[in-house]
Amino acid sequence: MTATTPRMLLVLSENWTLTGGRADLPRAVRWAREAEDAGFDAVMVSEHIVLGPDAAAAGLMGNRRDYALPGNQDPNTPWPNSLLLLAAIASVTERLRLAAAAVLAPLRHPLLMARELGTLDLLSEGRLVVQPTVSWSRDEYDALGVPFGDRGRLLDEHLEIWAKAWGPSPISHASEHYSFKDVWFEPKAYRPEGPRLWFGGRRLHGPVLRRLVRHGHGFHPLGRPTPEDMRLLEEALAAAGRDPADLEMIGGTPAVFPDDRSPADLGAALASIPEQREQGFKTFCIKPNQFIDDPDGVGAFCRDVMRPDNSRLPRDAWHALPQRGDPQPRCRTAHVAPPPHARAATTEEAAQSGDLVVATVPLKAYDRLPVAALSGKTVIDTMNYYPDRDGRLAELDAGEPTSSALVQRHLAGSRVVKAFNNIDFRRLETSARPSGAPDRSALPIAGDDPGAKADVARLLDTLGYDAVDIGTLADSRRSEPGTPVYVHPYMAPRPEGLSQEEGHRWFFETPGVPVSADRVKELIDATTIEN
Numbered sequence: 001m002t003a004t005t006p007r008m009l010l011v012l013s014e015n016w017t018l019t020g021g022r023a024d025l026p027r028a029v030r031w032a033r034e035a036e037d038a039g040f041d042a043v044m045v046s047e048h049i050v051l052g053p054d055a056a057a058a059g060l061m062g063n064r065r066d067y068a069l070p071g072n073q074d075p076n077t078p079w080p081n082s083l084l085l086l087a088a089i090a091s092v093t094e095r096l097r098l099a100a101a102a103v104l105a106p107l108r109h110p111l112l113m114a115r116e117l118g119t120l121d122l123l124s125e126g127r128l129v130v131q132p133t134v135s136w137s138r139d140e141y142d143a144l145g146v147p148f149g150d151r152g153r154l155l156d157e158h159l160e161i162w163a164k165a166w167g168p169s170p171i172s173h174a175s176e177h178y179s180f181k182d183v184w185f186e187p188k189a190y191r192p193e194g195p196r197l198w199f200g201g202r203r204l205h206g207p208v209l210r211r212l213v214r215h216g217h218g219f220h221p222l223g224r225p226t227p228e229d230m231r232l233l234e235e236a237l238a239a240a241g242r243d244p245a246d247l248e249m250i251g252g253t254p255a256v257f258p259d260d261r262s263p264a265d266l267g268a269a270l271a272s273i274p275e276q277r278e279q280g281f282k283t284f285c286i287k288p289n290q291f292i293d294d295p296d297g298v299g300a301f302c303r304d305v306m307r308p309d310n311s312r313l314p315r316d317a318w319h320a321l322p323q324r325g326d327p328q329p330r331c332r333t334a335h336v337a338p339p340p341h342a343r344a345a346t347t348e349e350a351a352q353s354g355d356l357v358v359a360t361v362p363l364k365a366y367d368r369l370p371v372a373a374l375s376g377k378t379v380i381d382t383m384n385y386y387p388d389r390d391g392r393l394a395e396l397d398a399g400e401p402t403s404s405a406l407v408q409r410h411l412a413g414s415r416v417v418k419a420f421n422n423i424d425f426r427r428l429e430t431s432a433r434p435s436g437a438p439d440r441s442a443l444p445i446a447g448d449d450p451g452a453k454a455d456v457a458r459l460l461d462t463l464g465y466d467a468v469d470i471g472t473l474a475d476s477r478r479s480e481p482g483t484p485v486y487v488h489p490y491m492a493p494r495p496e497g498l499s500q501e502e503g504h505r506w507f508f509e510t511p512g513v514p515v516s517a518d519r520v521k522e523l524i525d526a527t528t529i530e531n
Helices: 025-038 081-094 110-123 140-144 149-165 206-215 229-240 267-271 274-280 293-306 347-352 362-366 401-412 424-431 450-463 473-479 501-508 518-526
Strands: 007-011 042-046 096-106 127-132 170-176 178-182 195-201 248-252 283-285 355-361 378-381 415-420 442-447 465-469
Touching: 007 025, 007 293, 007 401, 007 424, 025 042, 025 081, 025 293, 042 081, 081 096, 096 110, 110 149, 110 362, 127 149, 127 206, 140 149, 140 170, 149 170, 149 206, 195 206, 274 518, 293 501, 347 473, 355 450, 362 401, 401 415, 401 473, 415 473, 442 450, 442 473, 442 518, 450 465, 465 518
Parallel strands: 007 042, 007 283, 042 096, 096 127, 127 195, 248 283, 355 378, 378 415, 442 465
Antiparallel strands: 170 178, 415 442
8 A cells, every 4th residue: 555645525415404404505515615624635525316205114213413324314414416516615615525416416417417527627626526326315306307217327328428428529329218319528628538436335236347457446335345345446447458556546434323313423433444445445534513512613624524634743754654543533533634745654664664663552452562663762652551542451450560661561662751641732733932932842752772761852942841750651651641740741721511512512612721840740649540
């Protein structure tokens, strides 16, 4: 797998829980602009023309934030025209790719469909991506007078006619379904070959595989494809003379809802990205209403998603390990877009890229840190033990060793230094001050190697913090969760009575409280450790 930066795609459809069930299209356009500003690569809009009773044939989804699937949705769900909405978004954005997903091509005439797609592609200067499909709703086909049983053949003819439309005029076509002779189709699309095409579905069966190999630029499966599916795809592409590496693989960020009323945890959803990247996925869809309930919080949500792990480190030295992410807000390790001058990397690449490496993974995954690649290096351990996330670790529950000692034991050839673990990422980013500033804060460090601690202290100084050496790795427990120096001294008191979204905004917008080196020493000295 190459170390390309993952692309994030904001799903704009099906977010009506954020707008009281209404189709608030101006707000959706604003969300797209905010996504572009935050660094997202694309937005996606899906469509239906009408819904009938079969939309709810399998029973309504449990949590209304979930994705709409065949048979699980309220027929009253709003589905605005996807291409018109994307045209509005094209007019207020410059770089964002525009994914028209689930375009129900068989419900239109292919020349009309090509005209609409070509115009939007020209308007957006080649930013359009189209995912044509046949859909599942017989009621929708019946309402529009299109034979449901012919939908696959109709889509195949669409693809054939679109290819003709992007070529030289005049064009002709003769079939049972569509016939025309010597018509001029002008203007065409932005690219000579037309908009980029994605295909997807629940299974990589014959028609989907055939269309993907012949016409596709991207594969967007519904769910995770099986190894057998991927083998079939690679073999079919190779047989057609195509390089499987050229196919864009589109994955997702699976949301796990705690119940039918609450949003899912963002960090846990983003944590699936590294594993998907190892399987070749390059672009990742995320739907904001699965994680937030504030329609005015989508911009902050997008920035949160795109916040790079350890973005506080010097940008020329950013080498975070892209392991599974920490679902706690204090350590959003799965954020995947690196800052300028940095690049995303596999675990091994990141470990080998510098002499000083930051390890930020859930503690339960510490034994997956690459031993050989990190040998001889200084490793900054930012991890904390959270039993409700990591599960119970008997050694730590017994009081010996410390979590950092576990990491050092695993990385026997490395020099482990505990740092950055007692301050949340937002305060770490915003509280940095120049050396000598009266409101400069300090952070505790602990380690067994004096030279390694000196290196980390110099790094802290570069980042805008003083370092307070609190001792060896055995002493690092004095900066762990539950101690006086952990997180709270750096944060203002949280107001009472905040809603979830108000709390989210408070967390990101509230400045940190300066904590001097002398104050850190006082807090460390006040720590009582129970053995």
